[in-house]
Amino acid sequence: MYFSLLGGPQKDENGEPILDEFSSMPLVKQYFCRLLSQLDYYKKAIREPSRNKLLPEPLKYPYMQPPYTLVLELTDVLVHPDWTYKTGWRFKKRPGIDKFLEQVGPPLFETVVYTAEQGMTVFPILDALDPNGYIMYRLVRDATHFVDGHHVKDLDCLNRDLSKVRISIASENVKDVRDVLEYYRQYDDPLEAFRENQRKVLEQIEQEEKEKKDRAKSLSFTNKWSPSFLSSRK
Incomplete structure:
Protein backbone atom coordinates (compact mmCIF):
# COMPACT_ATOMS: atom_id res chain seq x y z
CA MET A 1 0.00 0.00 0.00
CA GLU A 48 16.59 19.91 9.05
CA PRO A 49 14.96 23.32 9.58
CA SER A 50 12.01 23.98 7.30
CA ARG A 51 13.82 26.95 5.74
CA ASN A 52 17.35 28.37 5.50
CA LYS A 53 16.37 31.81 6.80
CA LEU A 54 14.19 31.53 9.88
CA LEU A 55 13.38 35.24 10.07
CA PRO A 56 12.47 37.62 7.23
CA GLU A 57 14.90 40.29 6.09
CA PRO A 58 15.36 43.20 8.54
CA LEU A 59 13.02 46.10 7.91
CA LYS A 60 14.32 48.94 5.77
CA TYR A 61 13.81 52.67 6.19
CA PRO A 62 11.27 54.27 6.63
CA TYR A 63 10.13 51.29 8.74
CA MET A 64 11.74 50.79 12.14
CA GLN A 65 13.92 47.74 12.73
CA PRO A 66 14.89 47.31 16.42
CA PRO A 67 18.70 47.37 16.77
CA TYR A 68 18.86 44.15 18.80
CA THR A 69 17.20 40.74 18.59
CA LEU A 70 16.24 38.99 21.83
CA VAL A 71 15.80 35.22 21.48
CA LEU A 72 13.83 33.56 24.28
CA GLU A 73 13.09 29.95 25.10
CA LEU A 74 9.47 29.26 26.03
CA THR A 75 9.88 26.36 28.45
CA ASP A 76 11.27 27.31 31.87
CA VAL A 77 11.93 30.88 30.74
CA LEU A 78 8.51 32.32 29.96
CA VAL A 79 6.41 29.48 31.36
CA HIS A 80 6.98 26.35 33.42
CA PRO A 81 5.15 23.11 32.48
CA ASP A 82 3.53 21.26 35.36
CA TRP A 83 1.60 17.99 35.33
CA THR A 84 -0.59 16.35 37.96
CA TYR A 85 -3.13 13.53 37.88
CA LYS A 86 -5.81 16.01 38.87
CA THR A 87 -5.20 18.78 36.32
CA GLY A 88 -3.09 17.17 33.59
CA TRP A 89 -0.65 19.52 31.86
CA ARG A 90 -0.67 23.16 32.88
CA PHE A 91 1.76 25.98 32.09
CA LYS A 92 2.58 28.37 34.90
CA LYS A 93 3.45 31.89 33.81
CA ARG A 94 6.68 33.32 35.20
CA PRO A 95 5.92 36.17 37.64
CA GLY A 96 6.47 39.59 36.10
CA ILE A 97 6.56 38.29 32.53
CA ASP A 98 3.96 40.82 31.34
CA LYS A 99 6.13 43.75 32.43
CA PHE A 100 9.25 42.05 31.08
CA LEU A 101 7.80 41.60 27.58
CA GLU A 102 6.61 45.20 27.58
CA GLN A 103 10.07 46.46 28.53
CA VAL A 104 12.00 44.39 25.98
CA GLY A 105 9.59 44.96 23.11
CA PRO A 106 10.12 47.45 20.28
CA PRO A 107 11.78 49.85 19.77
CA LEU A 108 14.75 48.38 21.69
CA PHE A 109 14.44 44.65 20.95
CA GLU A 110 12.99 42.47 18.26
CA THR A 111 11.68 39.68 20.51
CA VAL A 112 11.71 36.12 19.16
CA VAL A 113 10.56 32.94 20.88
CA TYR A 114 12.68 30.01 19.66
CA THR A 115 11.73 26.65 21.12
CA ALA A 116 11.81 22.95 20.29
CA GLU A 117 8.19 22.54 21.35
CA GLN A 118 5.46 21.74 18.81
CA GLY A 119 3.62 24.67 17.25
CA MET A 120 0.24 23.27 18.32
CA THR A 121 1.45 23.63 21.92
CA VAL A 122 3.32 26.92 21.59
CA PHE A 123 0.89 29.12 19.68
CA PRO A 124 -2.08 28.93 22.10
CA ILE A 125 0.25 29.57 25.05
CA LEU A 126 1.81 32.63 23.42
CA ASP A 127 -1.60 33.92 22.33
CA ALA A 128 -2.64 33.94 25.99
CA LEU A 129 0.75 35.05 27.31
CA ASP A 130 1.30 37.94 24.90
CA PRO A 131 -2.07 39.48 23.92
CA ASN A 132 -0.35 42.79 23.04
CA GLY A 133 1.96 41.21 20.47
CA TYR A 134 5.33 42.19 21.95
CA ILE A 135 6.76 38.89 20.66
CA MET A 136 7.37 39.56 16.98
CA TYR A 137 8.27 36.05 15.76
CA ARG A 138 7.62 32.49 16.92
CA LEU A 139 10.03 29.72 15.90
CA VAL A 140 9.05 26.19 16.86
CA ARG A 141 10.24 22.61 16.32
CA ASP A 142 10.30 22.79 12.53
CA ALA A 143 13.01 25.48 12.83
CA THR A 144 15.49 23.15 14.58
CA HIS A 145 17.98 20.44 13.60
CA PHE A 146 17.13 16.93 14.83
CA VAL A 147 20.35 15.24 15.95
CA ASP A 148 20.71 12.03 17.98
CA GLY A 149 17.19 12.33 19.32
CA HIS A 150 17.51 16.01 20.27
CA HIS A 151 16.28 19.21 18.64
CA VAL A 152 19.17 21.67 18.22
CA LYS A 153 18.62 25.38 17.57
CA ASP A 154 20.75 27.01 14.89
CA LEU A 155 21.31 30.72 15.53
CA ASP A 156 23.17 31.06 12.23
CA CYS A 157 19.85 30.54 10.44
CA LEU A 158 18.21 33.50 12.18
CA ASN A 159 19.13 35.85 9.31
CA ARG A 160 20.38 38.43 11.81
CA ASP A 161 23.76 39.90 12.77
CA LEU A 162 24.73 37.61 15.67
CA SER A 163 26.72 40.38 17.32
CA LYS A 164 23.35 42.04 17.95
CA VAL A 165 21.52 38.91 19.08
CA ARG A 166 20.87 38.31 22.78
CA ILE A 167 19.71 34.86 23.83
CA SER A 168 18.18 33.19 26.84
CA ILE A 169 19.94 30.15 28.30
CA ALA A 170 17.50 27.34 28.78
CA SER A 171 17.41 23.68 27.88
CA GLU A 172 15.20 20.75 28.68
CA ASN A 173 18.41 18.90 29.65
CA VAL A 174 19.70 21.61 32.01
CA LYS A 175 18.14 21.44 35.45
CA ASP A 176 20.02 24.43 36.87
CA VAL A 177 21.35 27.14 34.53
CA ARG A 178 23.80 28.34 37.19
CA ASP A 179 26.19 25.56 36.16
CA VAL A 180 26.04 26.80 32.56
CA LEU A 181 26.64 30.40 33.62
CA GLU A 182 29.54 29.35 35.83
CA TYR A 183 31.13 27.44 32.95
CA TYR A 184 31.01 30.39 30.53
CA ARG A 185 32.19 32.84 33.17
CA GLN A 186 35.77 31.63 32.61
CA TYR A 187 35.79 33.22 29.14
CA ASP A 188 36.50 36.89 28.42
CA ASP A 189 33.61 36.87 25.94
CA PRO A 190 31.04 34.27 27.12
CA LEU A 191 28.68 34.91 24.21
CA GLU A 192 31.44 34.37 21.66
CA ALA A 193 32.47 31.16 23.45
CA PHE A 194 28.89 29.93 23.30
CA ARG A 195 28.70 30.67 19.57
CA GLU A 196 32.00 28.87 18.96
CA ASN A 197 30.74 25.79 20.79
CA GLN A 198 27.54 25.89 18.77
CA ARG A 199 29.54 26.22 15.54
CA LYS A 200 31.53 23.10 16.44
CA VAL A 201 28.34 21.18 17.16
CA LEU A 202 26.86 22.19 13.80
CA GLU A 203 30.07 21.23 11.99
CA GLN A 204 29.91 17.83 13.66
CA ILE A 205 26.28 17.49 12.58
CA GLU A 206 27.15 18.35 8.97
CA GLN A 207 30.06 15.90 8.97
CA GLU A 208 27.88 13.10 10.34
CA GLU A 209 25.21 13.83 7.74
CA LYS A 210 27.82 13.76 4.97
CA GLU A 211 29.18 10.44 6.20
CA LYS A 212 25.67 8.98 6.33
CA LYS A 213 24.98 10.11 2.77
CA ASP A 214 28.27 8.64 1.56
CA ARG A 215 27.46 5.33 3.23
CA ALA A 216 23.96 5.37 1.77
CA LYS A 217 25.36 5.88 -1.73
CA SER A 218 27.85 3.05 -1.34
CA LEU A 219 25.15 0.72 -0.05
CA SER A 220 22.52 1.76 -2.55
CA PHE A 221 20.99 -1.29 -4.09
CA THR A 222 18.82 0.35 -6.71
CA ASN A 223 21.35 -0.67 -9.35
CA LYS A 224 21.38 -4.25 -8.11
CA TRP A 225 17.94 -4.94 -9.54
CA SER A 226 18.14 -7.34 -12.41
CA PRO A 227 17.88 -5.38 -15.70
CA SER A 228 15.92 -8.19 -17.27
CA PHE A 229 13.46 -8.19 -14.36
CA LEU A 230 12.93 -4.43 -14.55
CA SER A 231 12.65 -4.43 -18.31
CA SER A 232 9.98 -7.09 -18.19
CA ARG A 233 7.71 -4.76 -16.21
CA LYS A 234 7.66 -1.95 -18.78
Whole structure:
Protein backbone atom coordinates (compact mmCIF):
# COMPACT_ATOMS: atom_id res chain seq x y z
CA MET A 1 0.00 0.00 0.00
CA TYR A 2 2.71 2.49 1.00
CA PHE A 3 4.77 1.40 -2.00
CA SER A 4 1.88 2.38 -4.26
CA LEU A 5 1.02 5.63 -2.46
CA LEU A 6 4.54 7.01 -2.10
CA GLY A 7 5.94 5.49 -5.27
CA GLY A 8 3.21 6.59 -7.64
CA PRO A 9 3.54 9.77 -9.74
CA GLN A 10 1.77 12.94 -8.72
CA LYS A 11 -1.39 13.79 -10.64
CA ASP A 12 -2.72 17.02 -12.09
CA GLU A 13 -6.17 18.51 -11.52
CA ASN A 14 -7.60 16.19 -14.18
CA GLY A 15 -6.20 13.08 -12.51
CA GLU A 16 -3.51 12.57 -15.15
CA PRO A 17 0.01 11.50 -14.03
CA ILE A 18 2.62 14.29 -14.02
CA LEU A 19 5.91 13.40 -15.69
CA ASP A 20 8.99 13.56 -13.45
CA GLU A 21 12.63 12.46 -13.51
CA PHE A 22 11.59 8.86 -12.86
CA SER A 23 8.91 8.54 -15.55
CA SER A 24 11.28 7.18 -18.20
CA MET A 25 12.37 4.28 -15.98
CA PRO A 26 10.83 0.80 -15.99
CA LEU A 27 7.61 0.74 -13.96
CA VAL A 28 8.86 -1.08 -10.85
CA LYS A 29 12.10 0.89 -10.74
CA GLN A 30 10.36 4.28 -11.05
CA TYR A 31 8.01 3.41 -8.19
CA PHE A 32 10.94 2.25 -6.09
CA CYS A 33 13.00 5.39 -6.83
CA ARG A 34 10.06 7.67 -6.05
CA LEU A 35 9.58 5.82 -2.76
CA LEU A 36 13.23 6.40 -1.81
CA SER A 37 12.95 10.05 -2.84
CA GLN A 38 9.84 10.56 -0.71
CA LEU A 39 11.41 8.86 2.30
CA ASP A 40 14.50 11.05 1.92
CA TYR A 41 12.26 14.13 1.72
CA TYR A 42 10.43 13.23 4.93
CA LYS A 43 13.72 12.44 6.68
CA LYS A 44 15.09 15.87 5.77
CA ALA A 45 11.83 17.51 6.86
CA ILE A 46 12.34 15.98 10.31
CA ARG A 47 16.09 16.48 10.62
CA GLU A 48 16.59 19.91 9.05
CA PRO A 49 14.96 23.32 9.58
CA SER A 50 12.01 23.98 7.30
CA ARG A 51 13.82 26.95 5.74
CA ASN A 52 17.35 28.37 5.50
CA LYS A 53 16.37 31.81 6.80
CA LEU A 54 14.19 31.53 9.88
CA LEU A 55 13.38 35.24 10.07
CA PRO A 56 12.47 37.62 7.23
CA GLU A 57 14.90 40.29 6.09
CA PRO A 58 15.36 43.20 8.54
CA LEU A 59 13.02 46.10 7.91
CA LYS A 60 14.32 48.94 5.77
CA TYR A 61 13.81 52.67 6.19
CA PRO A 62 11.27 54.27 6.63
CA TYR A 63 10.13 51.29 8.74
CA MET A 64 11.74 50.79 12.14
CA GLN A 65 13.92 47.74 12.73
CA PRO A 66 14.89 47.31 16.42
CA PRO A 67 18.70 47.37 16.77
CA TYR A 68 18.86 44.15 18.80
CA THR A 69 17.20 40.74 18.59
CA LEU A 70 16.24 38.99 21.83
CA VAL A 71 15.80 35.22 21.48
CA LEU A 72 13.83 33.56 24.28
CA GLU A 73 13.09 29.95 25.10
CA LEU A 74 9.47 29.26 26.03
CA THR A 75 9.88 26.36 28.45
CA ASP A 76 11.27 27.31 31.87
CA VAL A 77 11.93 30.88 30.74
CA LEU A 78 8.51 32.32 29.96
CA VAL A 79 6.41 29.48 31.36
CA HIS A 80 6.98 26.35 33.42
CA PRO A 81 5.15 23.11 32.48
CA ASP A 82 3.53 21.26 35.36
CA TRP A 83 1.60 17.99 35.33
CA THR A 84 -0.59 16.35 37.96
CA TYR A 85 -3.13 13.53 37.88
CA LYS A 86 -5.81 16.01 38.87
CA THR A 87 -5.20 18.78 36.32
CA GLY A 88 -3.09 17.17 33.59
CA TRP A 89 -0.65 19.52 31.86
CA ARG A 90 -0.67 23.16 32.88
CA PHE A 91 1.76 25.98 32.09
CA LYS A 92 2.58 28.37 34.90
CA LYS A 93 3.45 31.89 33.81
CA ARG A 94 6.68 33.32 35.20
CA PRO A 95 5.92 36.17 37.64
CA GLY A 96 6.47 39.59 36.10
CA ILE A 97 6.56 38.29 32.53
CA ASP A 98 3.96 40.82 31.34
CA LYS A 99 6.13 43.75 32.43
CA PHE A 100 9.25 42.05 31.08
CA LEU A 101 7.80 41.60 27.58
CA GLU A 102 6.61 45.20 27.58
CA GLN A 103 10.07 46.46 28.53
CA VAL A 104 12.00 44.39 25.98
CA GLY A 105 9.59 44.96 23.11
CA PRO A 106 10.12 47.45 20.28
CA PRO A 107 11.78 49.85 19.77
CA LEU A 108 14.75 48.38 21.69
CA PHE A 109 14.44 44.65 20.95
CA GLU A 110 12.99 42.47 18.26
CA THR A 111 11.68 39.68 20.51
CA VAL A 112 11.71 36.12 19.16
CA VAL A 113 10.56 32.94 20.88
CA TYR A 114 12.68 30.01 19.66
CA THR A 115 11.73 26.65 21.12
CA ALA A 116 11.81 22.95 20.29
CA GLU A 117 8.19 22.54 21.35
CA GLN A 118 5.46 21.74 18.81
CA GLY A 119 3.62 24.67 17.25
CA MET A 120 0.24 23.27 18.32
CA THR A 121 1.45 23.63 21.92
CA VAL A 122 3.32 26.92 21.59
CA PHE A 123 0.89 29.12 19.68
CA PRO A 124 -2.08 28.93 22.10
CA ILE A 125 0.25 29.57 25.05
CA LEU A 126 1.81 32.63 23.42
CA ASP A 127 -1.60 33.92 22.33
CA ALA A 128 -2.64 33.94 25.99
CA LEU A 129 0.75 35.05 27.31
CA ASP A 130 1.30 37.94 24.90
CA PRO A 131 -2.07 39.48 23.92
CA ASN A 132 -0.35 42.79 23.04
CA GLY A 133 1.96 41.21 20.47
CA TYR A 134 5.33 42.19 21.95
CA ILE A 135 6.76 38.89 20.66
CA MET A 136 7.37 39.56 16.98
CA TYR A 137 8.27 36.05 15.76
CA ARG A 138 7.62 32.49 16.92
CA LEU A 139 10.03 29.72 15.90
CA VAL A 140 9.05 26.19 16.86
CA ARG A 141 10.24 22.61 16.32
CA ASP A 142 10.30 22.79 12.53
CA ALA A 143 13.01 25.48 12.83
CA THR A 144 15.49 23.15 14.58
CA HIS A 145 17.98 20.44 13.60
CA PHE A 146 17.13 16.93 14.83
CA VAL A 147 20.35 15.24 15.95
CA ASP A 148 20.71 12.03 17.98
CA GLY A 149 17.19 12.33 19.32
CA HIS A 150 17.51 16.01 20.27
CA HIS A 151 16.28 19.21 18.64
CA VAL A 152 19.17 21.67 18.22
CA LYS A 153 18.62 25.38 17.57
CA ASP A 154 20.75 27.01 14.89
CA LEU A 155 21.31 30.72 15.53
CA ASP A 156 23.17 31.06 12.23
CA CYS A 157 19.85 30.54 10.44
CA LEU A 158 18.21 33.50 12.18
CA ASN A 159 19.13 35.85 9.31
CA ARG A 160 20.38 38.43 11.81
CA ASP A 161 23.76 39.90 12.77
CA LEU A 162 24.73 37.61 15.67
CA SER A 163 26.72 40.38 17.32
CA LYS A 164 23.35 42.04 17.95
CA VAL A 165 21.52 38.91 19.08
CA ARG A 166 20.87 38.31 22.78
CA ILE A 167 19.71 34.86 23.83
CA SER A 168 18.18 33.19 26.84
CA ILE A 169 19.94 30.15 28.30
CA ALA A 170 17.50 27.34 28.78
CA SER A 171 17.41 23.68 27.88
CA GLU A 172 15.20 20.75 28.68
CA ASN A 173 18.41 18.90 29.65
CA VAL A 174 19.70 21.61 32.01
CA LYS A 175 18.14 21.44 35.45
CA ASP A 176 20.02 24.43 36.87
CA VAL A 177 21.35 27.14 34.53
CA ARG A 178 23.80 28.34 37.19
CA ASP A 179 26.19 25.56 36.16
CA VAL A 180 26.04 26.80 32.56
CA LEU A 181 26.64 30.40 33.62
CA GLU A 182 29.54 29.35 35.83
CA TYR A 183 31.13 27.44 32.95
CA TYR A 184 31.01 30.39 30.53
CA ARG A 185 32.19 32.84 33.17
CA GLN A 186 35.77 31.63 32.61
CA TYR A 187 35.79 33.22 29.14
CA ASP A 188 36.50 36.89 28.42
CA ASP A 189 33.61 36.87 25.94
CA PRO A 190 31.04 34.27 27.12
CA LEU A 191 28.68 34.91 24.21
CA GLU A 192 31.44 34.37 21.66
CA ALA A 193 32.47 31.16 23.45
CA PHE A 194 28.89 29.93 23.30
CA ARG A 195 28.70 30.67 19.57
CA GLU A 196 32.00 28.87 18.96
CA ASN A 197 30.74 25.79 20.79
CA GLN A 198 27.54 25.89 18.77
CA ARG A 199 29.54 26.22 15.54
CA LYS A 200 31.53 23.10 16.44
CA VAL A 201 28.34 21.18 17.16
CA LEU A 202 26.86 22.19 13.80
CA GLU A 203 30.07 21.23 11.99
CA GLN A 204 29.91 17.83 13.66
CA ILE A 205 26.28 17.49 12.58
CA GLU A 206 27.15 18.35 8.97
CA GLN A 207 30.06 15.90 8.97
CA GLU A 208 27.88 13.10 10.34
CA GLU A 209 25.21 13.83 7.74
CA LYS A 210 27.82 13.76 4.97
CA GLU A 211 29.18 10.44 6.20
CA LYS A 212 25.67 8.98 6.33
CA LYS A 213 24.98 10.11 2.77
CA ASP A 214 28.27 8.64 1.56
CA ARG A 215 27.46 5.33 3.23
CA ALA A 216 23.96 5.37 1.77
CA LYS A 217 25.36 5.88 -1.73
CA SER A 218 27.85 3.05 -1.34
CA LEU A 219 25.15 0.72 -0.05
CA SER A 220 22.52 1.76 -2.55
CA PHE A 221 20.99 -1.29 -4.09
CA THR A 222 18.82 0.35 -6.71
CA ASN A 223 21.35 -0.67 -9.35
CA LYS A 224 21.38 -4.25 -8.11
CA TRP A 225 17.94 -4.94 -9.54
CA SER A 226 18.14 -7.34 -12.41
CA PRO A 227 17.88 -5.38 -15.70
CA SER A 228 15.92 -8.19 -17.27
CA PHE A 229 13.46 -8.19 -14.36
CA LEU A 230 12.93 -4.43 -14.55
CA SER A 231 12.65 -4.43 -18.31
CA SER A 232 9.98 -7.09 -18.19
CA ARG A 233 7.71 -4.76 -16.21
CA LYS A 234 7.66 -1.95 -18.78
